[in-house]
Amino acid sequence: MEKDADGFYTPKLEASAPLAQDESKDTKEVEQPEPVPSSSCAYSRNTKLLNDSLHIQVTLADQQADPNSPLFSAKTFEELGLHQDLLKGLYDLGFSKPSKIQERALPLLLANPPQNMIGQSQSGTGKTAAFVLTMLSRVDFSKNKTQALCLAPSRELARQIMSVVVAMGKFTPVQTEYAIKDNLPKGTSRITAHIVVGTPGTMTDLLRRKVIDTSEVKVFVLDEADNMLDQDGLGDQTLRVKNLIPRTGVQIILFSATFPNHVRNFASKFAPNANKIELQREELSVEGIRQFYMDCRNEEHKYDILVSLYQLLTIGQSIIFCQHRHTADRISQRMSAEGHKVASLHGAKDAAERDAIIDNFREGRDKVLITTNVIARGIDIMQVNMVVNYDLPLMNERGNQHSNDARPDVETYIHRIGRTGRFGRKGISINFVHDRQTWSQMEEIEKTLNRKIIRIQTDDLEEMEEVRA
Numbered sequence: 001m002e003k004d005a006d007g008f009y010t011p012k013l014e015a016s017a018p019l020a021q022d023e024s025k026d027t028k029e030v031e032q033p034e035p036v037p038s039s040s041c042a043y044s045r046n047t048k049l050l051n052d053s054l055h056i057q058v059t060l061a062d063q064q065a066d067p068n069s070p071l072f073s074a075k076t077f078e079e080l081g082l083h084q085d086l087l088k089g090l091y092d093l094g095f096s097k098p099s100k101i102q103e104r105a106l107p108l109l110l111a112n113p114p115q116n117m118i119g120q121s122q123s124g125t126g127k128t129a130a131f132v133l134t135m136l137s138r139v140d141f142s143k144n145k146t147q148a149l150c151l152a153p154s155r156e157l158a159r160q161i162m163s164v165v166v167a168m169g170k171f172t173p174v175q176t177e178y179a180i181k182d183n184l185p186k187g188t189s190r191i192t193a194h195i196v197v198g199t200p201g202t203m204t205d206l207l208r209r210k211v212i213d214t215s216e217v218k219v220f221v222l223d224e225a226d227n228m229l230d231q232d233g234l235g236d237q238t239l240r241v242k243n244l245i246p247r248t249g250v251q252i253i254l255f256s257a258t259f260p261n262h263v264r265n266f267a268s269k270f271a272p273n274a275n276k277i278e279l280q281r282e283e284l285s286v287e288g289i290r291q292f293y294m295d296c297r298n299e300e301h302k303y304d305i306l307v308s309l310y311q312l313l314t315i316g317q318s319i320i321f322c323q324h325r326h327t328a329d330r331i332s333q334r335m336s337a338e339g340h341k342v343a344s345l346h347g348a349k350d351a352a353e354r355d356a357i358i359d360n361f362r363e364g365r366d367k368v369l370i371t372t373n374v375i376a377r378g379i380d381i382m383q384v385n386m387v388v389n390y391d392l393p394l395m396n397e398r399g400n401q402h403s404n405d406a407r408p409d410v411e412t413y414i415h416r417i418g419r420t421g422r423f424g425r426k427g428i429s430i431n432f433v434h435d436r437q438t439w440s441q442m443e444e445i446e447k448t449l450n451r452k453i454i455r456i457q458t459d460d461l462e463e464m465e466e467v468r469a
């Protein structure tokens, strides 16, 4: 079988595959409904997720589908027909009602015959539960065969997704396995777990060596799908995984807070005839995250300002993003030497060390994490109430900050600041700018997102404390 220009094997076959639907699309602008009063503390605290007047554009692959059907938008988890064991898992986690993306996506994800999905919703709005519930609902627990694969861009995110699978599946007999580096015992020759979660390199390796039998795989999820499909990123590896699983009968589910134009077409081809839930670009940044900047004099001044912010950084938890690993190491070493307790995490550390660092931070033992884009996406730690862009994110990871054509990476900016303000909570983000170029990069971010980034004085800690309050 020939691969086409994008590396796909069977576009024609896919058109007649069980998951294929009518080619014609029916696009509906859906005004979000009023919230249903809830007695649950966990949920009523977060009614803003239902309240705000975002327009989510839902595009149905099947024009015959009736958007007025009660299943088109489920107000309760019970309405979705979820198995009792999954409902128990949800309640055990304190989830009493679906969030907006869950109420829109789950009816489409759980419908039969299964249909592909490309789903977009802001950071921290509950996309994980949508695809985890789909995987858990589609697995036949009586078969000891792998039936769902889920890929994420980092081991940290894969581990977090797995913790959601295990928690939501607590009352089911689900068996799970990781496909992440240095995790499987040496010599493992067979994986039969129902759900395998991992990163694309290790997953490819396990599939190629036939450690995972794919014959019964019926769900394939990409979290942070735009990143997973980006040709400058993990696109090739992800495509290799797709080419190693059955070509028909697999429900392909792509989720992210961002889908930049240059990956949208590829995504539509990767998940043909998908139902789509999309946001406008101006709606991407979460209201609850207040965005600030500090005008630093130069690189060295950035460091001084960071140190002077330490008190503030440790009220709650903070993540400091740098463009390069060596910057993260350098500032964490300097701060540690000066008596501040900070941790640093990036992709050059070995697997066990990375796991220990993120676990310490997740459990609140460390309050300040200095890192790179490796954890810009997906990481969900409720106590993070401040994000600092020590360096603004730039288009090319290897991009030289001082080159004249370095463009800001707006998508990564959205994901980075989205590590705070999760599920209706409040958070703040602070960008450090220190010269004309970083200033204009920040301006471009402002313009793209149509959101004002407000200045705070670098020498006024009182003002900072007010901002934080």
Ligand SMILES: Nc1ncnc2c1ncn2[C@@H]1O[C@H](COP(=O)(O)OP(=O)(O)OP(=O)(O)O)[C@@H](O)[C@H]1O
Residues within 6 Å of the ligand: 042, 043, 094, 095, 096, 097, 098, 099, 102, 121, 122, 123, 124, 125, 126, 127, 128, 129, 256, 257, 377, 378, 379, 380, 382, 418, 422, 423
């Ligand atoms: N229905 C719900 N009720 C209560 N809490 C929920 C519900 N859905 C999700 N949450 C909580 O909201 C938080 C954010 O969810 P999640 O990590 O899935 O967001 P996300 O949309 O995937 O974000 P990102 O784009 O940053 O990956 C999690 O802590 C999750 O437990």
